[in-house]
Amino acid sequence: xxxxxxxxxxxxxxxxxxxxxxxxxxxxxxxxxxxxxxxxxxxxxxxxxxxxxxxxxxxxxxxxxxxxxxxxxxxxxxxxxxxxxxxxxxxxxxxxxxxxxxxxxxxxxxxxxxxxxxxxxxxxxxxxxxxxxxxxxxxxxxxxxxxxxxxxxxxxxxxxxxxxxxxxxxxxxxxxxxxxxxxxxxxxxxxxxxxxxxxxxxxxxxxxxxxxxxxxxxxxxxxxxxxxxxxxxxxxxxxxxxxxxxxxxxxxxxxxx
Amino acid sequence: xxxxxxxxxxxxxxxxxxxxxxxxxxxxxxxxxxxxxxxxxxxxxxxxxxxxxxxxxxxxxxxxxxxxxxxxxxxxxxxxxxxxxxxxxxxxxxxxxxxxxxxxxxxxxxxxxxxxxxxxxxxxxxxxxxxxxxxxxxxxxxxxxxxxxxxxxxxxxxxxxxxxxxxxxxxxxxxxxxxxxxxxxxxxxxxxxxxxxxxxxxxxxxxxxxxxxxxxxxxxxxxxxxxxxxxxxxxxxxxxxxxxxxxxxxxxxxxxxxxxxxxxxxxxxxxxxxxxxxxxxxxxxxxxxxxxxxxxxxxxxxxxxxxxxxxxxx
Numbered sequence: 001x002x003x004x005x006x007x008x009x010x011x012x013x014x015x016x017x018x019x020x021x022x023x024x025x026x027x028x029x030x031x032x033x034x035x036x037x038x039x040x041x042x043x044x045x046x047x048x049x050x051x052x053x054x055x056x057x058x059x060x061x062x063x064x065x066x067x068x069x070x071x072x073x074x075x076x077x078x079x080x081x082x083x084x085x086x087x088x089x090x091x092x093x094x095x096x097x098x099x100x101x102x103x104x105x106x107x108x109x110x111x112x113x114x115x116x117x118x119x120x121x122x123x124x125x126x127x128x129x130x131x132x133x134x135x136x137x138x139x140x141x142x143x144x145x146x147x148x149x150x151x152x153x154x155x156x157x158x159x160x161x162x163x164x165x166x167x168x169x170x171x172x173x174x175x176x177x178x179x180x181x182x183x184x185x186x187x188x189x190x191x192x193x194x195x196x197x198x199x200x201x202x203x204x205x206x207x208x209x210x211x212x213x214x215x216x217x218x219x220x221x222x223x224x225x226x227x228x229x230x231x232x233x234x235x236x237x238x239x240x241x242x243x244x245x246x247x248x249x250x251x252x253x254x255x256x257x
Numbered sequence: 258x259x260x261x262x263x264x265x266x267x268x269x270x271x272x273x274x275x276x277x278x279x280x281x282x283x284x285x286x287x288x289x290x291x292x293x294x295x296x297x298x299x300x301x302x303x304x305x306x307x308x309x310x311x312x313x314x315x316x317x318x319x320x321x322x323x324x325x326x327x328x329x330x331x332x333x334x335x336x337x338x339x340x341x342x343x344x345x346x347x348x349x350x351x352x353x354x355x356x357x358x359x360x361x362x363x364x365x366x367x368x369x370x371x372x373x374x375x376x377x378x379x380x381x382x383x384x385x386x387x388x389x390x391x392x393x394x395x396x397x398x399x400x401x402x403x404x405x406x407x408x409x410x411x412x413x414x415x416x417x418x419x420x421x422x423x424x425x426x427x428x429x430x431x432x433x434x435x436x437x438x439x440x441x442x443x444x445x446x447x448x449x450x451x452x453x454x455x456x457x458x459x460x461x462x463x464x465x466x467x468x469x470x471x472x473x474x475x476x477x478x479x480x481x482x483x484x485x486x487x488x489x490x491x492x493x494x495x496x497x498x499x500x501x502x503x504x505x506x507x508x509x510x511x512x513x514x515x516x517x518x519x520x521x522x523x524x525x526x527x528x529x530x531x532x533x534x535x536x537x538x539x540x541x542x543x544x545x546x547x548x549x550x551x552x553x554x555x556x557x558x559x560x561x562x563x564x565x566x567x568x569x570x571x
Binding site for chain 2: 028029030031110111114115116194195196201202203210211213214215216217218
């Protein structure tokens, strides 16, 4: 609760700064619209436009991509713990693809998958997969040797070893990886949408921002950016916050504390 | 997130604090990429503007799309920009203080498809996508005009657009997969039509129901009020370049070939085959105004055209 209070306080301060900047700077509303204009544009986006749908579409795309990335990351991880060769293969893949920005892959993705939802999901998958793989293996390496020895003592199968000891033991790293993957894929989604145009009829939040930009609706543009920020805060503070509280914090194994 | 907000504010501050000119006049011109801007490129390469304005520092920036040009002008970084009439009108409608001072070119625009079963706008299915530079561009407004006339619904295609630069749109079209049709301009219209199986469903004149100027030049009210002579000089320089293109297309092509990294002969063809006509005339503004107001792209229209065009008397 203390954290929520602090967060709200800082945001409030930033909004005050925003208002002050407008008062002092005398900016044209085309460059820096007032919070009130932005709120109004936000309201109109929901009532007259399709902003509600667009948010759902964007969230749906990210969730699909993240789910696909989680499943693939788990498979990659299982391959990498299964043998020495598997490990070095996955490491090599990570080294090749991790630094590649999703947007750099766009031209190739357009050639392979066209400009529809599939391409966007693929870009999200790419953005989310490698941080997850990296974190999974970092979590594995950080496991105390004792845990593994206990497992071996019980003569656990590879499968049970993975699901009962390795994965729960590296949960703090997995959560950290999920967080990074989420924010990377959210960013990639917004950029990809701005390029690909409307998917599923109305398009998502990224398309909303882009279409506000081309029609020079600056308050609308800010409204779209606000939506992106709010979703980011909600995911970070609420979703991941609660998830951490329920698991790693409760078990006393958080990375931060 | 907090950091990005701070960075944003700092950026905005920087943008608003620069752009004030000193005693010597400084002129920054924004252009886009394409043969429709040929007189501008020739005036630049041959120094026509500096010849007429020896005291003025002329700077050129090349921007990717009209939204970027408007943003640069708003930020005080650019004084003059060249674009289609609709993006100009959108900026004016939203309160930008600027006017059209010259026409630059008329062009053959067209909606081209590879699908044999599509002969008309009504043949497009709900999954068929149309590639064009961006919503609000002249291609998009022309498409909406035609959709209004033929289908009775001007926003019929608005949720089926893919935003692509002309070269990307062309490769998407030629790959015959994701994009059903491409609304484009020279030289891409002719390049695409040369490919087997491509046909044009709609051209710009049909959509508009008449002749219109493709690219116009716009200048900020600030520059025009302070230095009308600068605006005049640019106009004269462009006129000189247009004369060169008309009377000596060979020389014009030679000047342009480096700019476009195209074959000189190819440029010569495009300059002389009638797909591009360079002229200072400004045509079609009233039609765009009427349509865009009726369809809700604009909230207001000028009482008198001289509010948006310099030197028009009414």
